[in-house]
Amino acid sequence: MTETRTSFAALAEDVGAIFERAGLVASQARALGRVIAAGERDACKSHGIYRIEGCLKTIAAGKVAAGAEPEVTGEDGAVVRVSAHGGFSVAAFEMGVPRLEARARAHGVAALVINDCVHFSALWPEIEALTERDLAALAMCPSYASVAPAGGAAPLLGTNPMAFGWPRAEAPPYVFDFATSVAARGEIELHRKAGKALPDGWAIDADGAPTTDPEAALAGAMLPFGAHKGSAISTMIELLAGVMIGDLTSPEALEAVGTTALAPRHGELILAFDPARLAGGRGDPLARAEVLFEAIQGQGARLPSQRRFRARAAAERDGIALGEEDVAMLARFRRD
Ligand code: NDP
Ligand code: PYC
Numbered sequence: 001m002t003e004t005r006t007s008f009a010a011l012a013e014d015v016g017a018i019f020e021r022a023g024l025v026a027s028q029a030r031a032l033g034r035v036i037a038a039g040e041r042d043a044c045k046s047h048g049i050y051r052i053e054g055c056l057k058t059i060a061a062g063k064v065a066a067g068a069e070p071e072v073t074g075e076d077g078a079v080v081r082v083s084a085h086g087g088f089s090v091a092a093f094e095m096g097v098p099r100l101e102a103r104a105r106a107h108g109v110a111a112l113v114i115n116d117c118v119h120f121s122a123l124w125p126e127i128e129a130l131t132e133r134d135l136a137a138l139a140m141c142p143s144y145a146s147v148a149p150a151g152g153a154a155p156l157l158g159t160n161p162m163a164f165g166w167p168r169a170e171a172p173p174y175v176f177d178f179a180t181s182v183a184a185r186g187e188i189e190l191h192r193k194a195g196k197a198l199p200d201g202w203a204i205d206a207d208g209a210p211t212t213d214p215e216a217a218l219a220g221a222m223l224p225f226g227a228h229k230g231s232a233i234s235t236m237i238e239l240l241a242g243v244m245i246g247d248l249t250s251p252e253a254l255e256a257v258g259t260t261a262l263a264p265r266h267g268e269l270i271l272a273f274d275p276a277r278l279a280g281g282r283g284d285p286l287a288r289a290e291v292l293f294e295a296i297q298g299q300g301a302r303l304p305s306q307r308r309f310r311a312r313a314a315a316e317r318d319g320i321a322l323g324e325e326d327v328a329m330l331a332r333f334r335r336d
Pocket of ligand 2: 046119120121143144159179183184185186187264
C-alpha cells in the first residue's frame with residue numbers, strides 16, 4: 001500500500017478547513033483540526049481522522065451549535081466554568097486552560113467544568129496542555145449509554161474516558177487515558193470497518209450473550225473493564241462529570257441525541273493540581289515520582305503513553321503516514 005507523508009501543521013489545517021467548509025465557526029474548526037491531527041500523529045486511530053465523518057454527520061444533523069463560541073460563565077474560588085453553548089468541547093477547553101492554571105496555582109487544586117459541549121475526542125491532549133504547565137491533571141466525561149454495568153446485560157453507562165497526567169522535568173509526562181469500557185467504542189467501529197472479529201470479553205449481543213461480532217456488539221452492549229471495578233469507576237464518572245456538574249449522564253445524552261452514530265452532548269470535568277503546592281515542603285514531588293517511574297520501568301514494564309510518544313517522535317521525524325484509504329477519505333471530504 002502506498003503511504004503519503006504529511007506534517008502535523010498541514011494535516012491540522014486540512015482537517016480544520018474541512019470543518020470550516022461544513023459550516024463550523026473558525027475557532028471550533030481549527031481546534032478540531034488540531035485534536036484530530038494530534039490523534040493521527042500519535043497513532044491513536046480511534047480518535048484521528050476516522051472521527052471526521054461522525055463530526056460532519058453531527059454538524060449536518062444540526063446536533064452541534066456550529067456557530068457557537070465558548071464563554072466563561074463562572075469563576076468562583078477554585079472553580080472555572082465554561083459553556084461550549086452546544087459547540088464542540090475542544091475550543092471551550094482551550095478557553096478555560098489559562099484560568100484553570102491560575103486557579104490551581106492560587107489554591108493548589110482547581111476544577112474546570114465544561115458544560116453543554118459536544119464531545120468526541122481523546123482526553124490526553126487536554127491532559128498534556130496541563131502537564132506542559134507543570135500541573136498534574138485528571139479529566140473525565142460521560143459519553144452515551146453503550147456499556148452494561150457489571151452484572152447487567154443492557155447498555156446504560158457510557159464508555160466514559162478518564163485520563164491522568166503528571167509532569168516530568170526531563171521526560172515526556174506520565175499520561176494514561178482510557179475508556180472505562182474494555183475498549184473505546186471507536187475500536188469496535190474500526191474492527192467492524194476492517195471486517196475483524198473482536199477479542200473475547202469486549203461485548204455482549206442484544207440477548208446478553210458474549211459476542212465477538214462487532215455488529216452484534218454495537219447492537220448489544222460493551223462491557224466495563226475490570227468487571228465491577230470498571231463499572232464502579234464508570235458510575236463515578238457519571239456522578240462527578242454528569243450529575244455533579246449539572247450536565248447530562250450517558251443515558252440522558254443518548255436520549256437527547258437519539259443515536260450513537262453522532263457525537264454525544266454532555267459536560268466534562270477537568271481537575272488540575274499544583275504538586276509543589278500540595279506537597280507543602282514535604283519533599284520534592286517531581287523527584288520522588290521519578291523514583292517510582294524508574295522502579296516500574298526497572299521491572300521491564302512500560303509507562304502508559306510511551307507507545308504514543310514514540311509514534312509522535314517518528315511522525316515528527318518522518319511525517320505522519322496516511323494510507324491510501326485515509327488520503328481518499330480526506331479528498332472526498334474536501335470535495336463534498
Ligand atoms: P487504550 O486501551 O488503547 O489505552 C489506554 C491507556 O493505556 C493509554 O494511555 C495507553 O498508552 C496505555 N497502555 C496501553 N497498553 C499499555 C501497556 N502494556 N503498558 C502500559 N500502558 C499501556 O485506550 P482505550 O481504547 O480505552 O481509549 C482510547 C481513547 O479513546 C482514549 O484516548 C480516550 O480518551 C478515548 N475515548 C474518548 C471518549 C469520549 O467520550 N470522548 C470515550 C471513550 C474513549 P499508549 O497510548 O502509549 O499505548
Ligand atoms: O470511542 O467510545 C468512544 C467514544 C465515545 C465518544 C467519543 N469516543
